[in-house]
Amino acid sequence: MELHSITVSVENIDLAIDFYTKKLYFKKKKDISKIHKKTKTQHRKVSLVSTKSPSIKIIFSTLANSFKPLTIYRKKLFNSGVPYLKFSVHNLEEEYKRLSEMGVKFSLNPQLIGLSKIAVFSDECGNHIQINEDV
Numbered sequence: 001m002e003l004h005s006i007t008v009s010v011e012n013i014d015l016a017i018d019f020y021t022k023k024l025y026f027k028k029k030k031d032i033s034k035i036h037k038k039t040k041t042q043h044r045k046v047s048l049v050s051t052k053s054p055s056i057k058i059i060f061s062t063l064a065n066s067f068k069p070l071t072i073y074r075k076k077l078f079n080s081g082v083p084y085l086k087f088s089v090h091n092l093e094e095e096y097k098r099l100s101e102m103g104v105k106f107s108l109n110p111q112l113i114g115l116s117k118i119a120v121f122s123d124e125c126g127n128h129i130q131i132n133e134d135v
Contacts, residue, residue: 005047005057008084009067009074010125013046013060019124023102024087025051026058036063074126081107083120083130092117092133 010016020026026048033044043062050056064070077084089095096110096119107128108120117133 002055005059006085007059007061007064008127009064009070010060010123010127011065012125013044013062013065016060016123016125017046017048020048020058023099023104024123024129027051029057078122078126078128081120081128084127085123086130086132089131089133092119092131095119095131 008016017028021028028046029049030047031044032046033042035041036043045059045061045063048058048060074084092110096106099121100106104121105124106119106121108118108130110117110119112135115135117135118130120128120130123129
């Protein structure tokens with residue numbers, strides 16, 4: 001069994017696309033806009049795939065953003081400093097340096113915790129992301 005996709009609630013889809021494609025090795029796969037039949041409002045769904053592991057897919061959706069419990073959950077996670085997503089990296093120090101040089105803001109600098117090195121940063125769209133290197 002493999003993870004098919006994960007929907008990530010973001011404050012701004014265009015900003016999220018920019019961040020994830022320019023800084024996190026994703027590329028846009030689909031960008032669909034439709035009028036919702038019941039609400040008659042415009043909705044957008046964007047899927048990104050990892051350039052490092054094409055089976056990993058992230059979805060941004062205005063419909064997910066309009067689901068209030070999800071928005072509340074994401075904000076509580078963010079305000080508590082809890083990561084919404086976790087990515088594995090081969091060399092945490094190199095990835096930390098690369099992201100820092102691109103202006104990514106870290107809330108937790110690289111640390112050894114148990115058998116893993118971790119660091120946490122913001123995706124600039126309302127989520128914390130943890131990067132993890134097993135040692």
